[in-house]
Amino acid sequence: xxxxxxxxxxxxxxxxxxxxxxxxxxxxxxxxxxxxxxxxxxxxxxxxxxxxxxxxxxxxxxxxxxxxxxxxxxxxxxxxxxxxxxxxxxxxxxxxxxxxxxxxxxxxxxxxxxxxxxxxxxxxxxxxxxxxxxxxxxxxxxxxxxxxxxxxxxxxxxxxxxxxxxxxxxxxxxxxxxxxxxxxxxxxxxxxxxxxxxxxxxxxxxxxxxxxxxxxxxxxxxxxxxxxxxxxxxxxxxxxxxxxxxxxxxxxxxxxxxxxxxxxxxxxxxxxxxxxxxxxxxxxxxxxxxxxxxxxxxxxxxxxxxxxxxxxxxxxxxxxxxxxxxxxxxxxxxxxxxxxxxxxxxxxxxxxxxxxxxxxxxxxxxxxxxxxxxxxxxxxxxxxxxxxxxxxxxxxxxxxxx
Amino acid sequence: xxxxxxxxxxxxxxxxxxxxxxxxxxxxxxxxxxxxxxxxxxxxxxxxxxxxxxxxxxxxxxxxxxxxxxxxxxxxxxxxxxxxxxxxxxxxxxxxxxxxxxxxxxxxxxxxxxxxxxxxxxxxxxxxxxxxxxxxxxxxxxxxxxxxxxxxxxxxxxxxxxxxxxxxxxxxxxxxxxxxxxxxxxxxxxxxxxxxxxxxxxxxxxxxxxxxxxxxxxxxxxxxxxxxxxxxxxxxxxxxxxxxxxxxxxxxxxxxxxxxxxxxxxxxxxxxxxxxxxxxxxxxxxxxxxxxxxxxxxxxxxxxxxxxxxxxxxxxxxxxxxxxxxxxxxxxxxxxxxxxxxxxxxxxxxxxxxxxxxxxxxxxxxxxxxxxxxxxxxxxxxxxxxxxxxxxxxxxxxxxxxxxxxxxxxxxxxxxxxxxxxxxxxxxxxxxxxxxxxxxxxxxxxxxxx
Numbered sequence: 081x082x083x084x085x086x087x088x089x090x091x092x093x094x095x096x097x098x099x100x101x102x103x104x105x106x107x108x109x110x111x112x113x114x115x116x117x118x119x120x121x122x123x124x125x126x127x128x129x130x131x132x133x134x135x136x137x138x139x140x141x142x143x144x145x146x147x148x149x150x151x152x153x154x155x156x157x158x159x160x161x162x163x164x165x166x167x168x169x170x171x172x173x174x175x176x177x178x179x180x181x182x183x184x185x186x187x188x189x190x191x192x193x194x195x196x197x198x199x200x201x202x203x204x205x206x207x208x209x210x211x212x213x214x215x216x217x218x219x220x221x222x223x224x225x226x227x228x229x230x231x232x233x234x235x236x237x238x239x240x241x242x243x244x245x246x247x248x249x250x251x252x253x254x255x256x257x258x259x260x261x262x263x264x265x266x267x268x269x270x271x272x273x274x275x276x277x278x279x280x281x282x283x284x285x286x287x288x289x290x291x292x293x294x295x296x297x298x299x300x301x302x303x304x305x306x307x308x309x310x311x312x313x314x315x316x317x318x319x320x321x322x323x324x325x326x327x328x329x330x331x332x333x334x335x336x337x338x339x340x341x342x343x344x345x346x347x348x349x350x351x352x353x354x355x356x357x358x359x360x361x362x363x364x365x366x367x368x369x370x371x372x373x374x375x376x377x378x379x380x381x382x383x384x385x386x387x388x389x390x391x392x393x394x395x396x397x398x399x400x401x402x403x404x405x406x407x408x409x410x411x412x413x414x415x416x417x418x419x420x421x422x423x424x425x426x427x428x429x430x431x432x433x434x435x436x437x438x439x440x441x442x443x444x445x446x447x448x449x450x451x452x453x454x455x456x457x458x459x460x461x462x463x464x465x466x467x468x469x470x471x472x473x474x475x476x477x478x479x480x481x482x
Numbered sequence: 483x484x485x486x487x488x489x490x491x492x493x494x495x496x497x498x499x500x501x502x503x504x505x506x507x508x509x510x511x512x513x514x515x516x517x518x519x520x521x522x523x524x525x526x527x528x529x530x531x532x533x534x535x536x537x538x539x540x541x542x543x544x545x546x547x548x549x550x551x552x553x554x555x556x557x558x559x560x561x562x563x564x565x566x567x568x569x570x571x572x573x574x575x576x577x578x579x580x581x582x583x584x585x586x587x588x589x590x591x592x593x594x595x596x597x598x599x600x601x602x603x604x605x606x607x608x609x610x611x612x613x614x615x616x617x618x619x620x621x622x623x624x625x626x627x628x629x630x631x632x633x634x635x636x637x638x639x640x641x642x643x644x645x646x647x648x649x650x651x652x653x654x655x656x657x658x659x660x661x662x663x664x665x666x667x668x669x670x671x672x673x674x675x676x677x678x679x680x681x682x683x684x685x686x687x688x689x690x691x692x693x694x695x696x697x698x699x700x701x702x703x704x705x706x707x708x709x710x711x712x713x714x715x716x717x718x719x720x721x722x723x724x725x726x727x728x729x730x731x732x733x734x735x736x737x738x739x740x741x742x743x744x745x746x747x748x749x750x751x752x753x754x755x756x757x758x759x760x761x762x763x764x765x766x767x768x769x770x771x772x773x774x775x776x777x778x779x780x781x782x783x784x785x786x787x788x789x790x791x792x793x794x795x796x797x798x799x800x801x802x803x804x805x806x807x808x809x810x811x812x813x814x815x816x817x818x819x820x821x822x823x824x825x826x827x828x829x830x831x832x833x834x835x836x837x838x839x840x841x842x843x844x845x846x847x848x849x850x851x852x853x854x855x856x857x858x859x860x861x862x863x864x865x866x867x868x869x870x871x872x873x874x875x876x877x878x879x880x881x882x883x884x885x886x887x888x889x890x891x892x893x894x895x896x897x898x899x900x901x902x903x904x905x906x907x908x909x910x911x912x913x914x915x916x917x918x919x920x921x922x923x924x925x926x927x928x929x930x931x932x
Contacts, residue, residue: 427716430587453685457719461585465716475624 111136111175116185118147118166123187123197132205135178139163140171145190149174150231151201152184157268158401162227164191178203192234192344217409218356225359225405226352229269233344236265240340244333247303250326256307260387261441263300266340267394268401271365272354276346282339286374286383287316299339301382302332308384315383356406360474363402366395367467377460379448389445392459393435399470400428406477413480420469420476427466434462557698558638561608563919564778565766566926568642569858569883570755572734574696577726577862577879578703579784580711581689581912582718584651590661593651594931596717600645600693600710601925610638613709630712633705641697643706645926646782646914649673651690666930668773670781670887671915678898679907686786686910689721694782694881700727722910724786726862726879733860739813739821742878743789743863744905746806747813750821751848753858764856767885775929778918780883783857783890786864786910789877794905805901807842815844827851841901847893855889857882877906887913 111134117124120143139149145168151161160183163174180203188195239262247255266273266284274280281290283299290297297305305312306324313321324332346352374380376388376395403424410417439445451459559567584593603613612618618631652667654660673688693710697703704725711720730742731749735756742748753760769777794802803809807816807825815825817837825844829837838845849856859882866875884890897903917927 434587457583457721458586461715461719462587464719465585468712468715471626475622479622479624 110134113138116140116149116187117142118149118187118189118197119143120145120189121196123149123185123195123199125185125199125201128200129202129204130178132178132180132203132208134175136173136175137161137163138171138173139166139187141166141168141189143189144168148188148191148195150186150188150195150227151176152186153404154182154184155397155400155404156184156198157228157397158404159224159228159231162224164227177208179207180205188231188234193238194235214409214412217412221359221405221409222354222356225402226354228401228405229272229354230347232265232269233340233347236262236340237337237344239265241337244303244337247307248326248329248333250329252307255303256385259300259304259307259385260382260390260445263387263391264394264441266300267369267391268366268398270369270395270398271362272347273343274365276343279339279343279346283336283343286380289374298332298335300336301384303329303336304382304385306332311384311386356409356477357474359402359405360477363399363473364467364470366399366402367463367470370395371460371463371467376448377456377463379451379456382448386447386449387445388448389435389438389451390441393432393441393445396428396431396435396466400432403428403470403473406473410473410476413476416480417476420472423469424466424473427462427469431462431466434459557640558609559640559642561605561643562922566644566779566916566919567608568644568694568696569765569780569860569916570733570761571640571642571696572737572755573729573731573860574640574642574698575727575729576697576700576703577729577881578695578700578707578723579726579879579881580693580695580707580723581648581721582691582693582711582714583721584660584690584718585716588660588717590663590931592717593661596714597645597927598925599713601920603710603713604643604645604706604926605922607706607709608638608641608643610636610641613713630705630708632708633702636699636702636705639697639699639702641695641702641706643710644694644696644782644916646692646694646916647671647927647930648689648691648912648914650688663930666773666775668776668915671913672887674783674887674911674913675891677894677908679903680911681907681909682911683909686722686724688912689914691718692782692784692912692914700725724784724864724879724910725866726864728863730861730863730878731859733858743791743865743876744794744802744806746802746808746810747821748861748878749859750808750813751844753856760856761858763885764889765858765883765885776915776917780885780916781887781890782914782916783880783882783884783887784910784912784914785880785908787878787880788875788907788909790905790907791874791876797905804839804842805905807838807844816842839901841899843897843900843902846896846900852893852896855892857884857889857893883916 112130114130114135114137115126116137116139118139118141125137137149137151139147141147147166147168148162148164149166150159151174152158153160161174161176163172166172183201183203184198185201186195186198239258243255243258243262246258270280270284273283281293281295284301285293285295285297285299286301287297287305305321306329309321309323313319368375370376370392376382376392379386379388381388381391407421407424411421435445438451559571561567588596606613612620612629612634614628616628618627618629618634621627649667649671651661651663652659652671653664659665676682693707695703695706697706707723729740731752732739733749733752733755735754739747739750753764755761765780767773767776767779767781797805799810803816808814809816812819813821814823815838817823817826817829825838825848827836827838827845827848827850831837840846845851859880861878861880861882864877864879868874882890917929920926920928
């Protein structure tokens with residue numbers, strides 16, 4: 081059976097010019113051409129709507145920094161096409177097979193931070209048959225997920241800098257507000273960071289973990305302890321915890337910036353390679369991070385700030401992006417693939433809907449110490465409902481013929 | 483995928499027999515091919531809900547391998563039958579009991595499929611099989627195994643799985659009819675009233691659904707609950723659970739009377755499976771009234787009864803015996819000499835007082851003093867470690883079956899003056915309707931949805 085159900089997503093066909101090192105040869109001829117101008121402060125796409133089918137975006141860098149161009153899925157997270165490393169004054173092409181749906185275009189001059197000029201891009205018309213080339217689909221999924229990891233790391237660095245600046249300056253109120261927000265990028269790609277053995281302990285170890293392994297307690301949670309010192313004193317009454325002085329704050333702040341910068345460098349190095357299995361197993365690992373005894377579900381991750389629901393939501397988002405990258409592949413695996421994707425679509429939606437009853441990033445989530453045991457049980461039950469079928473994804477993607 | 487094969491459904495247990503028939507008697511299913519299996523269970527593990535319906539219990543299980551080459555015949559009980567097993571079945575030594583709540587997102591279809599999946603899994607587990615065909619080690623190396631595997635190599639060990647439906651399944655606490663079955667709720671299926679000396683904990687009480695797993699090997703009982711809980715993910719989740727060891731009641735005249743943690747024989751005057759008249763009169767619900775779907779079912783009460791072990795152990799022997807109304811060694815009523823002597827409540831001591839004190843447990847609980855009310859007790863001892871004061875968290879996980887909760891309520895109200903109350907506290911309470919058994923191809927609780 082080679083009839084794949086067509087999806088309202090944008091699939092790439094050998095389009096990742098810089099990553100694959102080759103220009104697509106089977107779609108360029110008939111492709112609709114759309115010009116993109118990446119300027120110093122905007123990302124101007126010639127037209128905001130297009131009919132489904134092959135589209136070639138010609139991205140011209142008229143700014144003065146090296147730029148990147150991304151097409152994001154409706155969640156504004158998952159990358160469905162991207163072109164990197166466009167030098168000033170240079171143009172590069174990105175060709176995609178556009179399926180009907182809503183997307184977002186964004187440029188990233190300087191290749192770091194949130195990007196700018198994010199605009200809606202709407203594709204209308206009928207769905208387009210996908211390629212039956214499994215290898216191509218796998219390569220695309222890996223390339224897009226790799227680009228996503230890089231994007232998250234590149235957003236993480238300036239966010240952490242802003243947070244550390246506030247903290248170092250003694251602006252406790254602002255630092256407390258930023259703490260859960262700057263962790264989002266990290267929590268979305270946590271298993272990737274853990275792949276670099278020495279970085280996660282420095283960036284994200286909890287106090288008991290650092291002490292158990294006899295390493296200095298640094299990173300996010302060291303600063304968290306300082307920001308919510310009263311909570312920390314109540315939790316560890318015998319330890320005589322004291323506030324860090326300005327020099328101490330500067331030391332742990334600079335260390336955190338250095339460590340997330342090292343993470344950025346690692347994922348942007350040529351050695352950074354992911355496989356399909358890394359993506360599917362990484363999705364499962366992200367959910368395991370939530371339910372772990374020292375994780376978010378028991379409220380142990382942010383034991384002083386009680387901002388666990390932000391991390392919870394970010395872990396789920398990260399898992400959903402990973403899943404989204406291989407969803408088309410899974411869907412092509414017969415009845416098993418159709419059943420599994422239908423279940424995962426439903427359970428991801430239920431998980432996020434349930435979490436959203438507690439807030440969102442913009443308005444804030446409630447502090448987790450206000451969530452009672454019965455409510456936590458329901459969160460845990462829904463997490464099980466999602467995790468159990470997700471554990472089959474690796475098999476469906478890698479172990480079942482299409 | 484499984485190909486349905488023409489395995490005819492087995493004959494349901496003889497309706498005239500109240501007791502489940504051991505698998506080998508009279509016509510056991512061929513080894514490794516228990517009837518009534520479908521592929522739904524495996525799909526259930528995936529949480530797939532939309533597509534395949536319940537296949538009518540006729541799928542092939544040719545690849546299934548029993549966990550033991552030769553489970554002795556006494557070690558497995560037929561799952562299908564007029565009544566559910568685990569009620570008049572001779573009480574096994576071990577218990578794992580779990581209470582579940584439905585997820586807020588679960589639908590009527592989810593509930594039906596859950597009961598179908600549980601039925602499918604139970605029909606395999608009770609025969610000593612893995613939870614699905616591929617089981618613990620027969621699946622893809624890229625997949626988590628269907629079966630959790632800790633019972634590999636263990637026989638069925640007399641495992642019975644008994645399913646119950648709580649009042650909140652029919653009408654939620656906020657009054658909503660979540661699954662369109664509120665009009666089928668038996669009038670007697672209501673939260674039990676509060677009794678004297680209750681200090682109930684919400685987290686150890688109630689529940690939408692329950693499963694009683696009894697076996698002669700605790701690992702087999704655990705394995706069943708663990709796998710059934712996993713199948714329930716996305717539809718129901720554990721609200722509370724209880725491990726029990728050491729049955730505290732006999733339910734067959736072939737069994738010796740065991741002792742509870744107070745050191746006394748318990749269940750001497752219990753309803754015995756062999757007493758068909760008593761079982762029919764006091765245990766099985768009939769089709770009377772407007773709840774025909776409960777015919778052949780029963781009502782299950784659980785009470786987690788904490789015992790203040792340390793203070794009891796300091797009580798004088800004569801006080802202990804007066805509290806129970808029996809002697810500690812033989813278990814005889816204080817009016818007699820042998821365990822099975824009928825208590826004589828008119829007997830007097832040399833000092834003129836009643837031989838069996840009027841506030842003794844035996845006196846208050848006896849049918850003669852409760853308008854004939856009798857219940858089938860099937861409880862277990864438990865120890866949940868200790869508290870921070872070095873005292874054992876121990877007691878009796880009381881289970882009783884009765885044709886109406888009123889039987890339990892009447893006796894429990896009578897026990898308000900029980901001298902035993904000084905040494906016990908009821909900390910958990912639940913009531914469930916136990917539907918009748920089902921035939922191969924059906925599922926537990928099906929009468930509710932037809």
